[in-house]
Amino acid sequence: MSSLDENAWLATSLGQYFLQREQAYYDQVVADIFGFNALQLGLLEHDLLRTSRIPFCFRAGMGRRVAVRADAPQLPVASQTLDLILLPHVLEFSAHPHQILREAERVLMPEGQLIVSGFNPFSLWGLRKMMSYNEAGYPWNGRFISLLRLKDWLALLGFEVIGGRMCCYEPPFQQEKLLRKFRFMEAAGDRWWALAGGVYFIHARKRVHGMRMIMPPWNEARAARKGLAPVAQKTLQRTKPDLRSRFESK
Structure with a gap:
């Protein structure tokens, strides 16, 4: 996936609708996470750590606005040095999603936190992807990963899920007029069809077994x-x- 395709889609009405809800979630959650070092991988043109109180926040990847040029499956970061990692829509556009999660586990401190966002295949957005299998543009060219599968991967790596939610319940229409017409679905989504949001968030913590708290x-x-x-x-x-x-x- 090229960043040009991603940025072009984010500039559309549907992309702006998606980005507003994505940014709102990260703004709320990262403000209450403390530590010394935080890393963002994915959506590199947008600062999802802008409300974080962590002193050193940086973005890594192959985009322009990065502090470190790196490939997500092989991070040039020492083990157990980060307190927070954001993975916004990275796994579904990588050929090695398991390796990315293993790298995240490696570089996180014990009790470090990981936030992953992805497109939900069991939603109207997932249905749109199935109907547009010939479409090569972002985000329909990604491999959408189900929420249950991602939770299984995290559990195998020793992560404990401590939070999360869904958003983007409106149908993925490109026209602003149609999005406004179905705006009521966003407000009713969490109550009536909570697992059918187009985008999900998982907030997890790295657990290390056998640790003893020092008083x-x-x-x-x-x-x-x-x-x-x-x-x-x-x-x-x-x-x-x-x-x-x-x-x-x-």
């Missing part, structure tokens, strides 16, 4: 003081009879 040292000191207190009292009680017997003997 602050002042807790250990406090516990030690509490443990010594009864011993001191018992010692004092044992010495009192000895003192009394000495005075009585005098």
